[in-house]
Amino acid sequence: MTSARIVLFGATGYTGRLTAEALLARGARPVLAGRDPDRLAALAASLPVELPTAVADVDRPAGVRRLVEPGTVLISTVGPFARWGEPAVTAAIEGGGVYLDSTGEPTFIRRVFQRYGPAAAAAGASLVTAFGHDYVPGNLAAELALREAGPDAVRVDVGYFLTGDMARRASAGTRASALGMILEPMYGFRQGRIRHEYGRTRVFEVDGRRRPGLSVGASEHFALPRTHAGLREVNVYLGWLGNLTRAAAALSRATPFVAAVPGARRLTEAAADRVVRAGRRGRPPVAAGPIVTQVVAEAYDGAGRRLAGVELHGGDPYEFTAAILAWGAVTAAGPDRPGAGALGPVEAFGVAALERGCAEAGLLVV
Incomplete structure (x- = not known):
């Protein structure tokens, strides 16, 4: 079981649902968050364990911000990220949380490292972008x-x-x-x-x-x-x-x-x-x-x-993305929280732990 709260933003999308299932398989009980309350309720009802839900829309950033408190692990699968991804990043920074996302978009990745990394470091927040099959x-x-x-x-x-x-x-x-x-x-x-x-x-x-x-x-x-x-x-x-x-x-x-x-x-x-x-x-x-x-x-x-x-x-690649996001969130919610700032996967978790996490997600060194 995890110690910190995990929120899955974008839970009703394809990658979001796979990630919700992967989190449940690891014993986590995430909050399912998204813009459509009916789709959230349908997703929650379809899962083997009852999970809480929260309505949040990128067009209303204050609602996204309310998802995060200090120590919260926020997973975002809301894409295209270059258009819709920033409210979750700023919410994690302002709330002092840990942020993971599934993006593969170069423009957004660069934005997280160069624009938001310094602010995250100053706030004590952790930003781990592109934490899926990409990259x-x-x-x-x-x-x-x-x-x-x-x-x-x-x-x-x-x-x-x-x-x-x-x-x-x-x-x-x-x-x-x-x-x-x-x-x-x-x-x-x-x-x-x-x-x-x-x-x-x-x-x-x-x-x-x-x-x-x-x-x-x-x-x-x-x-x-x-x-x-x-x-x-x-x-x-x-x-x-x-x-x-x-x-x-x-x-x-x-x-x-x-x-x-x-x-x-x-x-x-x-x-x-x-x-x-x-x-x-x-x-x-x-x-x-x-x-x-x-x-x-x-x-x-x-x-x-x-x-x-x-x-x-x-x-x-989708199953790997869901599995590694779940592994990263559960790990970050425990005692081994990543450091502050915009981080690469090895910086966030260490090479030995990351290799184990990837192996559990089905990716092996040959």
């Missing part, structure tokens, strides 16, 4: 690879790969977040600092196959250089697109010009809103077969020599 596995794999490589490592590359029918598996929230990211600037960590980046690609060797990846902004860029002072370059690649990677890279390079077109952002936001509304009416997404996750991290020295590599294998 816990890469942080762990990179940390293990860098430790094996030793002090000569100056660069680490991380690749995320999925095998299976993710087109059918993607939730409405994921699709809406992806639409919101189309016109947002990407970034990497190069020459010792965060830099804008568009359309960078590389090929990884995974299980004897050459798998291309497209660069993406992630939490690894902020977290890893703080635990490894000698790092000069951190690269994160998504390898979900296969043969479409080159076309996606070309589109990424055109992003600054497309974003400058009047009305372009309003169009993508309107499309994302339609996806979210359709998702609320539709059935949960189901893939035609099993989904396999493979995450690779490779450390290099200044001459470009590969010093170490680590590979993690797991299953369905």
Whole structure:
């Protein structure tokens, strides 16, 4: 059992429901929070244990703020995060709580680290963003690879790969977040600092196959250089697109010009809103077969020599996200609360504990 109060904001969404079930499996009794009281009541009634509910809407930040008191662990699965995620972050800071979220959106991740991190540190609050399939596995794999490589490592590359029918598996929230990211600037960590980046690609060797990846902004860029002072370059690649990677890279390079077109952002936001509304009416997404996750991290020295590599294998990314959020919340609600500020997964929980948590969530070092 946990000692601190856990609140799950966005509980009625797809990832929210999975997280509620994962929390129950760990013995936690979270408060289910969301904007629609009828959907909250229906969710609470469908679970094997009766849980309390609380109505809170991002359009009324004061209601979100009331969810958090000192020590509260607030999980947010309310996306797209770049549009709707900030009220939960500010609530956690003002309430002196611990914040975890399921975002994979580069713009929001950067905002949490750069805009809200200092305020959280001053208030004694903990912000652990992107604490799901995006981007816990890469942080762990990179940390293990860098430790094996030793002090000569100056660069680490991380690749995320999925095998299976993710087109059918993607939730409405994921699709809406992806639409919101189309016109947002990407970034990497190069020459010792965060830099804008568009359309960078590389090929990884995974299980004897050459798998291309497209660069993406992630939490690894902020977290890893703080635990490894000698790092000069951190690269994160998504390898979900296969043969479409080159076309996606070309589109990424055109992003600054497309974003400058009047009305372009309003169009993508309107499309994302339609996806979210359709998702609320539709059935949960189901893939035609099993989904396999493979995450690779490779450390290099200044001459470009590969010093170490680590590979993690797991299953369905949504199930992993729910399980690791539940693990993180229960851990943070106990005596091992994370420190203050915006933190990466290793900073928040330690590498040994994080590796155990990922293993319990089905992600293993191979």
